[in-house]
Amino acid sequence: MSSGSISDELRAKIRAQAGDHCGYCLSLQKYVLGILEIEHIIPTAKGGTNEEENLWLACRLCNSYKGVQTEAVDPLTGRTVKLFNPRQQKWSQHFQWSEDGSQIIGCTACGRATVVALQLNNIIAVTVRQQWVIAGWHPPQDR
Template identity: 75%
Template sequence: MSETLREKIRTQAGNQCGYCRSLQKYVLGLLEIEHIIPKAKGGTEDEDNLWLACRLCNGYKGIQTDAIDPVTGRRVKLFNPRKQEWSRHFEWGEDGTQIIGRTACGRVTVIALQLNNIVSVTVRQQWVLAGWHPPKEI
């Protein structure tokens, strides 16, 4: 993948994880270019299949593309940060540290990517105290 394409995706994503909304300036290590549809499941390196994700979100996502919604029991596709609006599917909990799924897509993504894992919530608590979180929508 060319450096030009990497920079284009970083710019399009606002240097922010498409899933947990962590900003590059607050994350240790570079945010990763992730495949929305994993290569192992036929995904390509075309721009429309690439977005920015933090290491935790990308690692938890792995090759997942869908999951069972605990409310409806239906299999639902995971959130696509390139094509879907974050605030339609998610919201921040009252204290700004937890991500709440507002839709079936949001709920399965919160669960599959473990968006409220203990490490993320603990770090977000400190970001809230510093006045850095929750991030503004891009």
């Protein structure tokens, strides 16, 4: 995450646009440890900028697993596809929650590739989501 030239005003605007949710796993800021990060959809290492259209909100786990990736292999078709873009694409068109609400299921090539590349169902995330479901906090209904 490059933070030097992203203004506090732009950070606040992106946070508001994202509704204080991670753009990938939909974790809500009030339920995660640590501050959700400003994420570069196209990483600066791959020519991405600090312009608003290239920035979104992500939790530390999703942002760290994403790293410099911009595409990944769809495990169903074997095709390389672009990762989900939370600024330009609607989450519910590419993903759904498992019946118990603890896992994210990719419904499109983009969704499936993103689930694998960002390890959206890693053991930590699934375990935490199970507890959020028990508490009645999860899954989010508005995305």
